[in-house]
Amino acid sequence: MRIALFATCIAETMFPQAPVATVRLLERLGHEVLFPPGQACCGQMHTNTGYLDQAVPVVRNHVAAFAPVLDGEWDAIVAPSGSCVGSVRHQQAMVADRVGDRGLARDAAAVAEHTYELSELLVDVLGLTDVGAHFPHRVTYHPTCHSLRMVHVGDRPLRLLRAVDGIDLVDLPEAESCCGFGGTFALKNAETSAAMVGEKVRNVISTGAEVLTAGDYSCLMNMGGRLSRHGTGVTVAHLAEILASTREAPWEPAFLPRSAQAVKP
Amino acid sequence: MPNVRPQPAHAPAHPLRWGEPFPEAAHETLANGQMRRNLAHATRTIRDKRLRVTAELPDWEALRDAGAAIKHQVMSELPALLVELERNVTARGGHVHWARDAEEANRIVTDLVRAKGADEVVKVKSMATQEIGLNEHLEAEGITATETDLAELIVQLAGDMPSHVLVPAIHRNREEIREIFAGRMADAPAGLTGEPRELAMAARAHLRAKFLTAKVAISGANLAVAETGTVAVFESEGNGRMCLTLPETLVTVMGIEKLVPTFRDVEVFAQLLPRSSTGERMNPYTTLWTGVTPGDGPQEFHLVLLDNGRTKALADEVGRQALHCIRCSACMNVCPVYEHTGGHAYGSVYPGPIGAILTPQLLGTGTKGSLPHHDATASLPFASSLCGACYEACPVKIDIPTALVHLRGRMVEAEQRRPLPTGWATAMRSAAAVMTSGSRFAVAARAAGLGRVAARGERIGRLPGPLAGWTSVRDVPAPPRQSFRQWWSQHESEER
Numbered sequence: 001m002r003i004a005l006f007a008t009c010i011a012e013t014m015f016p017q018a019p020v021a022t023v024r025l026l027e028r029l030g031h032e033v034l035f036p037p038g039q040a041c042c043g044q045m046h047t048n049t050g051y052l053d054q055a056v057p058v059v060r061n062h063v064a065a066f067a068p069v070l071d072g073e074w075d076a077i078v079a080p081s082g083s084c085v086g087s088v089r090h091q092q093a094m095v096a097d098r099v100g101d102r103g104l105a106r107d108a109a110a111v112a113e114h115t116y117e118l119s120e121l122l123v124d125v126l127g128l129t130d131v132g133a134h135f136p137h138r139v140t141y142h143p144t145c146h147s148l149r150m151v152h153v154g155d156r157p158l159r160l161l162r163a164v165d166g167i168d169l170v171d172l173p174e175a176e177s178c179c180g181f182g183g184t185f186a187l188k189n190a191e192t193s194a195a196m197v198g199e200k201v202r203n204v205i206s207t208g209a210e211v212l213t214a215g216d217y218s219c220l221m222n223m224g225g226r227l228s229r230h231g232t233g234v235t236v237a238h239l240a241e242i243l244a245s246t247r248e249a250p251w252e253p254a255f256l257p258r259s260a261q262a263v264k265p
Numbered sequence: 266m267p268n269v270r271p272q273p274a275h276a277p278a279h280p281l282r283w284g285e286p287f288p289e290a291a292h293e294t295l296a297n298g299q300m301r302r303n304l305a306h307a308t309r310t311i312r313d314k315r316l317r318v319t320a321e322l323p324d325w326e327a328l329r330d331a332g333a334a335i336k337h338q339v340m341s342e343l344p345a346l347l348v349e350l351e352r353n354v355t356a357r358g359g360h361v362h363w364a365r366d367a368e369e370a371n372r373i374v375t376d377l378v379r380a381k382g383a384d385e386v387v388k389v390k391s392m393a394t395q396e397i398g399l400n401e402h403l404e405a406e407g408i409t410a411t412e413t414d415l416a417e418l419i420v421q422l423a424g425d426m427p428s429h430v431l432v433p434a435i436h437r438n439r440e441e442i443r444e445i446f447a448g449r450m451a452d453a454p455a456g457l458t459g460e461p462r463e464l465a466m467a468a469r470a471h472l473r474a475k476f477l478t479a480k481v482a483i484s485g486a487n488l489a490v491a492e493t494g495t496v497a498v499f500e501s502e503g504n505g506r507m508c509l510t511l512p513e514t515l516v517t518v519m520g521i522e523k524l525v526p527t528f529r530d531v532e533v534f535a536q537l538l539p540r541s542s543t544g545e546r547m548n549p550y551t552t553l554w555t556g557v558t559p560g561d562g563p564q565e566f567h568l569v570l571l572d573n574g575r576t577k578a579l580a581d582e583v584g585r586q587a588l589h590c591i592r593c594s595a596c597m598n599v600c601p602v603y604e605h606t607g608g609h610a611y612g613s614v615y616p617g618p619i620g621a622i623l624t625p626q627l628l629g630t631g632t633k634g635s636l637p638h639h640d641a642t643a644s645l646p647f648a649s650s651l652c653g654a655c656y657e658a659c660p661v662k663i664d665i666p667t668a669l670v671h672l673r674g675r676m677v678e679a680e681q682r683r684p685l686p687t688g689w690a691t692a693m694r695s696a697a698a699v700m701t702s703g704s705r706f707a708v709a710a711r712a713a714g715l716g717r718v719a720a721r722g723e724r725i726g727r728l729p730g731p732l733a734g735w736t737s738v739r740d741v742p743a744p745p746r747q748s749f750r751q752w753w754s755q756h757e758s759e760e761r
Contacts, residue, residue: 007749009700013710014742016749023756035753040706046693048651050673054697061701094667098674149653178601182650189648190734192291195605196650197739225739228724254745 001031001126004069006062006079006088006115008217009041015217017254018080021244022118026078028244029131034074038065044087047095049184056099059092063107069114070107076125077115080240082147082215085117090150117147118240119156119215129159134247136166140209141239142200142223144216145178157215157239164242173203181222197226205232215239277426280367280398281624283612286644290610297607300436304607307435308598314544315595315658322540331533332661335525336589340579343521346491347570350524353494357556359566364518367397370571374399374483374516375406377567381514383408383481389498389505390414391485392430392592393518393571395614396627399483410483411475413504415468422449428608428616431542431594436607439464472504482508482563486519487591488534489568492527495555496568499538499548509552515563521570522579522588534591537660542593574627583671587623589661596655596665602648611648612641618655621645622668631675643679646672688731710748 003026007019023033042062046055066077079085089112096105122128141161147153161169180186180196200223204212212227214220217238224236235253245251277283284290294300319325339346351361364370378386386403388394388410400410400421412421419434420427423445427433434442439459446453446464452471457463487499496517498505509515525531531553539548557566579585597603597617608616613624625631625642646669655665680687686694699709724740727733735741 009706012706012749013713014744016745016747016752019749020752023753035750035757036703037707037750038703040703041700043700046697046700048670048673049689049693050646050670050675050677051690051693051697052670052674052677054693057701058697061703065703090667091670145650145652145654149657176654178650178652178654180601180650182652185647185650186735187731189288189291189602190737191288191295192602192606192648193650194734194738195295196601199605221742222739225724225735225741228740229738254742 001075002034002073003031003121004034004036004066004074004077006039006042006066006077006084007035008079008081008084009045010221011080011217014221015238015254018217018238018240021238021240022078022080024249025131025240025244028246029126029128031126036065036068040065042084042087043092043095044084045183047087047091048182052095052098055091055095056101056104059095059108060104062088063092063104063111066111066115067107070110074114076121077111078118078121079115080118080215080238081217082117082144082151082153083218085115085120086146086150088112088115117151117153117215118243119147119153119160120151122160122243123156130163131160131243132165133163133243133245134165135242135245135251137211138168138170138207138209139211139213139237139242140170140172140204140207141175142172142179142204142212142214142219143175144214144219147215148176153215160239160243161213165247167242170207170209172207174199175203179219179223181219183218186222193222197222201226201230201232204234205230209234211242212236213239213242277612280396281613281615281628282640282642283426283609284641285612286641287606287610287612287648288644290612290641291606291648294607294610295605299438300607301605303436303438304604307432308604311432311544311598315541315598318540318544318546322536325540328533328536329660329662332537332591333589335530335533336586336661338526339522339524340585340588342526343579346524346526347521349491350489350494351570353492354489354496354556354566354568355494357494359494359556359568362567362569364569364571364573366573370397370518370569370573371399371402373569374518375403375408377514377516378403378408378481379406381481383479383514385409385411385475385479386481386483387475387479387508387512388412388417389482389484389508390417390433390500391483391518392614393485393520394483395427396520397518397571397573399518411472411479413472413475413508414500415465415502415504418468418472419445422446426609427614429594429597430592430615430617430619431597436609472507476504476507476511479508479512481514481516482512483516483518484508486517486523487538488531489519489524490526490528490531491524493555495528495553497531497551497553499535500550500552501543501545501548503550506550506552509554510562513563514565514567515554516567516569518569518571521572521575523591538591538593541591541595541658541660574629577629577632578623578626581626581671584622584626584668584675586663586668587619587626589663590619590623591661593660595658595660596663599654599658600649601652601654602650606648611645613645618649618665618669619663621648622665622672625672625676631672631679643676646670646676707748707750710750713744714746714748
């Protein structure tokens with residue numbers, strides 16, 4: 001298949017390991033990956049902060065960058081983020097409708113129909129649960145709120161993780177409660193957000209996992225930042241990084257936890 | 266009573282607007298460790314119970330759809346349905362009064378109580394009367410109102426404000442309740458312990474005397490049926506039934522949105538409400554009354570229909586779904602923000618996710634002419650991580666996250682009418698400029714890599730300014746050496 005990658009703005013700038021792993025994984029599975037260079041952001045940050053008018057040109061840019069999917073240039077669009085896919089599906093058309101741009105709303109909805117979160121693409125479109133990955137670590141999975149409740153990825157990520165060779169997958173207590181990120185919520189309500197991430201991290205530590213995984217780097221940045229400040233030794237990896245890891249090309253953590261770095265030669 | 270301080274400590278000036286913006290109010294409540302433990306325990310218990318009893322109904326999702334559809338119909342036909350309700354209440358011997366705002370409603374109720382020559386009334390737990398500050402108003406007029414719901418009585422005796430719609434004393438534990446009763450309830454038995462049964466018996470004896478002497482009762486309503494003029498109260502303890510049957514006069518204050526078109530619709534809410542609120546299959550007491558019946562129950566019935574900002578909310582096509590709320594509190598019990606901050610941080614008798622969208626609308630915050638930066642309620646739509654748990658739990662499918670985002674938009678619009686842009690406005694404008702072009706974004710992504718100078722090793726520690734809150738408890742990873750686009754162009758040329 002010809003698959004267009006929506007890298008997402010936060011991963012492009014801060015966590016390129018997620019889109020890089022997505023490319024490596026899909027190419028290993030025999031697909032052609034393309035990167036439409038006009039892309040930047042889906043508009044979620046502006047929308048969720050209340051700057052809905054400013055979100056309109058951001059949405060317009062996103063839709064224009066990915067519109068070729070409507071002419072059959074690509075078979076699908078994939079993003080390593082439940083949150084951004086949720087915004088593409090549930091917010092872009094709403095933002096366009098709000099300013100009365102019916103054409104943009106229609107195009108946004110059409111592009112959204114071809115846009116998949118990574119686990120959806122693998123399980124539903126490519127029909128895979130075993131992607132041939134090797135990851136010999138103890139791992140726990142946090143279902144991010146937007147993957148869970150906006151995109152409804154269900155147990156797809158867990159099915160993919162269970163099929164990974166060598167993995168020791170452990171359940172996260174109260175997995176479905178929010179980690180407290182919420183975009184600018186973590187800045188505007190920093191203390192409440194800190195209390196929420198504190199609780200999440202206590203649950204992560206209780207599992208004894210070495211690696212915390214999720215389908216969104218924004219949430220992983222929030223939880224990973226707290227795990228690092230705690231000096232817990234627990235590191236974070238995007239679902240794509242785990243699925244891209246093989247015996248020949250094993251995963252290399254990009255963001256080492258404090259304690260682990262202290263013993264690094 | 267050293268441990269029982271009223272929460273919040275200062276008597277609120279307005280039941281829907283207590284003062285500080287959410288982040289500042291949350292700062293205070295987050296510091297109260299005992300309250301957070303009480304809350305975490307209570308919300309988890311109700312949450313688990315609710316999940317068990319909703320999972321056992323095969324048609325739960327269909328019931329939610331039915332509830333949402335009925336509410337949608339009510340909002341579309343509200344004026345006609347209200348007139349129908351008035352006609353049917355009057356035809357069956359009741360009296361209907363219309364109140365534009367809290368002041369008018371309080372005056373109507375006070376005049377009715379005075380006309381009966383009463384200086385004491387008993388009350389059924391009611392959010393509508395909380396919303397208008399009726400008890401405080403009556404007190405100022407020399408009339409004592411006694412709350413007869415156990416939790417509401419605890420809050421009243423302690424001089425608290427409620428912190429939850431269903432369990433107003435959720436922030437208190439047994440020992441605190443024992444202290445409140447021992448210190449503030451005149452007829453509390455000596456040597457009272459914190460045993461739930463003992464506490465309940467003490468309250469029961471205290472209240473029984475009130476039920477038997479009160480001439481006037483005041484209630485709210487869970488719903489009213491337009492078709493028949495029937496009003497209903499759903500409750501757990503039976504104190505409501507006492508108030509609704511013993512006194513000679515009954516005054517009910519009801520928000521204009523709380524009606525259903527036909528008697529058949531009651532069946533939907535009789536299932537949705539108890540399962541969503543207390544996690545019970547059915548609430549122990551459901552009282553329905555239609556006008557007055559000679560020789561049985563109150564011989565005089567007054568229904569006060571309260572607007573108090575509701576028609577303002579109804580005019581907003583996205584925000585109006587807040588009026589669908591049946592006050593079950595399921596959204597509060599699943600909300601991680603509420604669980605940590607408690608209800609008082611919302612500064613309104615309507616806390617939690619529903620409060621965050623209802624309170625600003627009832628007050629008209631964010632609409633043209635208002636100045637939201639001066640208004641604490643303007644911070645409420647931002648008091649959510651948009652995790653969506655509230656939407657999932659809502660028995661009438663109120664899309665709270667979408668309404669929150671919509672109201673954020675209104676707050677920002679109102680803010681932009683100010684002459685000077687805020688820091689957020691400037692940041693959002695510059696970000697939008699970068700995010701509307703792939704090439705500009707590529708440049709910005711490369712520049713972000715320069716942020717590495719702020720990092721020691723692979724992470725950034727504490728930072729000043731808007732990032733101070735974030736970095737006080739979390740590390741930020743250093744930006745990568747190479748942006749994704751830089752990697753991609755290398756990868757692409759290797760592939761060729």
